[in-house]
Amino acid sequence: MDISIVVPLFNEAESLPELTSWIQRVMKENDFTYEILFINDGSTDASWEVIRQLSASDPNVHGVAFSRNYGKSPALNTGFRRAQGDVVITMDADLQDSPDEIPELYRMVKEEGYDLVSGWKKKRYDPLSKTIPTKLFNATARRVSGIRNLHDFNCGLKAYRREVVKHIEVYGDMHRYIPYLAKNAGYTCIGEKAVHHQARKYGVTKFGLDRFVNGYLDLGTLWFQTKFGIKPMHLFGLLGSLMFMIGFIAIFIVLVLKCVSMASDTYHFYATKSVYFYLSLACMVMGLQFFLTGFIGELITRNSPERNNYLIAEEF
Ligand code: UDP
Ligand code: MG
16 A cells, blocks of 8 residues: 555544545546554544444545544544555644645655655644744744754645554643654664645634644653653753752852851851751752652663564664
């Protein structure tokens, strides 16, 4: 099979027939063998009924329904586990992504050898309240992930070599950082293609402004996991040592001031009235906490079944 198209959806009943016939047309024109995997993420509208009907009239259309709304990432992950095509393409169900991009995305993965090609909504049809924070968000993601050539991390339209999706696990809200996950799994040939974007035709967006707060928190988590996931002490030990160092310097200053004051008849120094005293106290307590967090982190990683899971690229 050439292509698996994975479509996560939550309450998108009106868009589905149009999207399906558009994909079918593109597939037919290009002679691709394909499957469409609709992952119904707990829709409360008629989406599942529509998918049933679409599947009845085309054996290439398959559906998976969650028992409730889990989120876009779990939906994508489920699609990835089931996909059988050589190239796996994800797209949103709301008709904002154009199926006409599929042949070129397929070619880039197949012929140009990309592991992952991400769409880039160069000209967006979204409100300003979304496009401006998105620019900031992408700039941060580029820096933290080290994937300098991507303008649009969170584009729903992406193409992957099958092997890539089988080796990454998308959970929580991590769909925003799939290129980062792929890079961490060793798939570094990541490209980009400017794609057409359209305004949402039916229904409403499923993500509010909290997407930006959560997006940044997730980026922090991913950065921490990437750098210190199996050696947490390297971070917490460093922070703890820094705190202890500041604490020792502060207590040394207190001692010196006390000695100077004792040697003088007129100058009276009270340690408990000095800012350095409190600084050293706070730093020592925080330093200890950092070390304890580090030790607990090490105990947890030692017990993690993932601690010795390496992705082998080749062997004889
Ligand atoms: N989606 C989903 N589960 C959710 C939220 C969204 O499967 O909990 C799907 C949604 O139906 C759409 C895609 O994810 O197919 C992108 O969502 P949306 O278009 O609302 O996001 P936006 O384009 O506003 O970023
Ligand atoms: Mg959308």
